[in-house]
Amino acid sequence: MRAAHALLALLVMGASGSPCELVNPRRAAQYLEYERHGEGQPDYGNESKERVWFRLQNNTNCRIRIPAAAPVSIRKGADGRPTGDLPEGQEVTMEVWITDAQTSRMFVHPGGDVRSERTLPAAQSVTFSVAANLVKRGPMAVTFDYQWDQGGTVEHRLRIETKDLPEDVVAWLKGVEDPPEQAYLSPSHAGRRLNGAPAQPKSQPSPKP
Secondary structure, eight states: OHHHHHHHHHTOBOTTSSBOOBSSTTSOSEEEEEEEEEEOOOSBTTOOSEEEEEEEEEOBSSOEEEEEEOSOSOEEOTTSSEEOBOOTTOBOEEOEEEEOTTTOOEEEEOOOSOOEEEEEOTTOEEEEEEEHHHHTTSOEEEEEEETTOTTOOOOEEEEEOGGGSOHHHHHHHHTOOOOOTTTOOOTTSOOBBTTSSBSSOOOOOOOOO
């Protein structure tokens, strides 16, 4: 099974037609892993102050695209030219797909007001955080695609479950509660930013002449 998994990863085709190769042959082509946990600033009314940080690792020699927002859009690359590549270890905000363990329904939780396709270079990683009360609801996933797939024909998902977290983190999650009822909004909806602005403004109908 491991040999088949590695072979599948090696057969992912790059822009030049040559296969994308694994940087670390002992790991998957891309993967999520636990980074840390603690308190942070919630963005939405349905988020707890407790958060869990994850690391998204690109373990190939090909670039991938991720739907993320970062403080700096353009920076200078190693050659001195402007680049939209994310630097190693950059913390970003990402939308996450969560499957409610009780209802088996999947919902998407927004990662911020501004989202764009950002490029994660070969062998690089970024970190992002998710409200702990959402993490404990069930398995979560983030999406990505390969830069050479210009048509976006295939969307890939990276999934991580509670059982993949350290035992002390699982125990900590059990004590995390949802925000007070008056602030709580169903995670299946974008909710409202804590500053009062809608997370995803709805278009208004045109006024009648």
